[in-house]
Amino acid sequence: MIKMREYKVVVLGSGGVGKSALTVQFVTGQFMEKYDPTIEDFYRKEIEVDGAPSVLEILDTAGTEQFASMRDLYIKNGQGFLLVYSLTNYQTFQDIKPIRDQIIRVKGSEKVPLVLVGNKVDLESEREVPTSEGKALAQSWGVPFLETSAKSKHNVDDVFAEVVREMNFVQLPDQKDACCTCVIV
């Protein structure tokens, strides 16, 4: 018996970094014929990570970056987060930090499952953010880092798999904590 776990993943980042492209690439894959982003199950996708099948519900925040209070609701609702910047635009990389601050503030915890994503790796000639900087930032937060290309389908599935791992990983210590308190009480 396989139990399907459901995860809510929110894709965040400033405008124009390719959040939609990444999401669309991941959820549609080969079924471009049935493309309709207004139906309920459009952003649901099954993914098998480390042998365990699970269902992801992805919230693409493209187009709503400017709506401040919606962002807060999104974060409240999400379990895992992809923080996307465009490696061809340094400003979008700098925008990432305040987004993480907000996530931590809303969630009230530093241990939020998230993955740092540098998108548009296909535009190597226009790169403004060196891989090392992305890596360093991710390291300082203790989160995985990947460079992707929604256009050439590079690493797209991997970032979603990675965020699932993060969600599994971050949830584990919580359960341990629960056990501990039981013992003490």
Add this chain to the structure above:
Amino acid sequence: MRQYGVEMARFTSAKMNKFRRKLSSLGGSTDKDAVVSKIELQNRRLSSISANGMDEEKLIVKGQLIKAASLEKLAMLCVDCFDDAGELQDNPFFPRMVFLMHKWFVPSEELAALFINLYQTRDKSICKSPCQHKPSDQNCRLNRFKTRVCYTVRSWISEFPMHFDLDPSLAREIRNLQELTCKDSANNHKLLVDISNLPSYDWMRAVSVRNSVKRSHKVSLVFDHLEPHELAEQITVLEYKIFRRISFSDFRNYAIHGKLQDNPRLERSIMLFNGLSLWVQCMVLSKSTPQYRAQVITKFVNVAKALRQLQNFNSLMAVVGGLSHSSIARLTKTASHLPPEINKALHEMTEMLSSNGNFANYRKQLSECKGFKIPILGVHLKDLIALHTALHDKVENGLLNIRKMAQLAVVFNELIQLQSTSPDIEANMDLINTLKVSLDLQYSEEEIYELSLAREPRESASAPPTPIPSEKPVFADWASGITPTLDSDTLKKHVHAMVEAVYKNYDHDRDGYISHQEFDSIAGNFPFIDSFGILDADHFARQLKTFDEVKHVDGMISKEEMKMYFIRANCHALSSGFRHDFVETTYFKPTYCEHCSGLLWGLIKQGWKCRDCAISCHKHCKELVVVECRPRGSVSSCPQSSNTSLLQDTDTSRATSADEQSSPRGTERRRQSSRLRHLTPVHQSTQTVKDSGISLMDSASSVNLNMEYNDDEVFVDEDVGSLRDRLRQSEEARAKLVSENQTLQTELASAHDRIKLLQSHIGQIRQHTVSFILDQMDILKMQRDTEV
């Protein structure tokens, strides 16, 4: 595996249901038959895709079966949808979709030119008989074809009259067509393509909302007195007026470029949305006790309910977003005062607007709503962007992607229906003007959250780790597209309208002045700016002196003064005399805001201090300060303020070394010490007066100067008078030094106190830690013992 299968089955059936629901919603103004036929067509298409491939030219059956087509073909297909009497055949949805959506792909005049081409066609294949093609000949097939072209154009005109009113080059093309019909002396054709009697869509050109009819009946403009439904109605009117201005090309530009630059109408709408959310949060947080805050929340929940009834989902989202924002949601004390039914209602509305299942709940409710409704802008913008990302405008052989056109049309129908409907609400322009100014808040999320923390501090025991705000104006940066500052002209206009409204409703004796009490009640609508109410003698007199109107310092406010105040408060200081050079400052004693007299809260960087005149204020007040900037160095008439500022400076200079205490006891100590400090300058000045009777104008900075003078020239001048003078000066300097000494000693004492307190804290923490470790060891021992 069985569970997996069931899950999949559920997905599929849910998908089908959603699909059907969506299809039934896209009808809009088209009738049921069209929807049904669309479902059938879609199903047929899905089943025959592989057979059909991309070669659309051969398989056209009119309507949605087309995957891609050239623009010429599209125009032809539209004409084919009409019969000789101008009635729509087969697929009524198709021409409307083309009229609506062609602008995504090409300028309107291109489509119009194609209709003209069709009208001019001399294609013999249409009418083979030896016919003269005279306009009067009802049997001539070419003639009948021309009539159908004209019916097509007429349908376009009647469906989207604004296209023709707003697009001069399109209007020119259509007039060309009309001339052609004149040449043909085909009067019936000429009438069909007439665009001279279109309604004006001037309102769509302007960014701001024009004031229409002024109502004469009186209503309360005070937030506390406003009925929730009344507030909801007027918010809806405002929302409607701003939302419906967003044009097709505004949406298109945003979906394609994702930027708000050069998109003022969309930007205005988003500003209103964010302003509403912020206003809700500010109104709640402006109340000092949990009970009051709970009352405000209750009121806004009722406003939200009313918004739902009005089918204004966009404002509903903004209000609910504000109420469930983390800065409000974290207020547990406030939440405990909320009635359960309010909690329940808020929860239900949050569920309804939740992003779960791709906003499934919201989409369902929206599709069930009939008549006037305002959709959530953000959700549909998101759909547009997702569609645009996934589908290309053209397919590989250069044909237009009609599938994309059809799907975009579904979203657009939702967004632009406001241009043709209106709410059944009587607009109250006075209230709307007041709202407009109230909603124009300029706080960042960070500031609101800090305020929330100040209202109900974290409980230290379970405090989650706080992210230390790395750089300061973070969120403002993120939403960098928006500049929520209005230009001064717009602002003046808004303020003018609002002040007029206020006077109409509150100046009961019609003498052109309102009293302080009345003003206080109005000021309650503006969270944190309600300090206008404390337009006490000090601020106000100074302001009035500048304009030689001293006679009204009796607490009466005239229209002009109020306007001036608002404009000055909002515009970044109109004259340079009011411009302060503020720097963020950390205070080590309770300091009060010059503008609103409120405490500068927080541990570090509590407020902003002017480098020149050393007044202090909140970050959000610093733009509003109306006190003139009088630099310390110059001889001023207020020595006390410059003395205090000197003390503040010594405080600030030690900022780096001092540790601050957040415990209530610490704050109390500091408050005491500051009280002592406040006494010192007073003491010093009385001494000065007693000793020499010298004027109070000498500022602290001149003391040093005097002392140098004493040291260098004491033996040169033999004149007794000057000696006496010098004696007096040195005595005065001594007095000042003594007072400074006293101050420093008080500070030293308070610093000692602080150290003691810190030490006791360390002791406590040590104790706690040790006892905790001991406890843990005990438990471990017990466990081990039980195991053994």
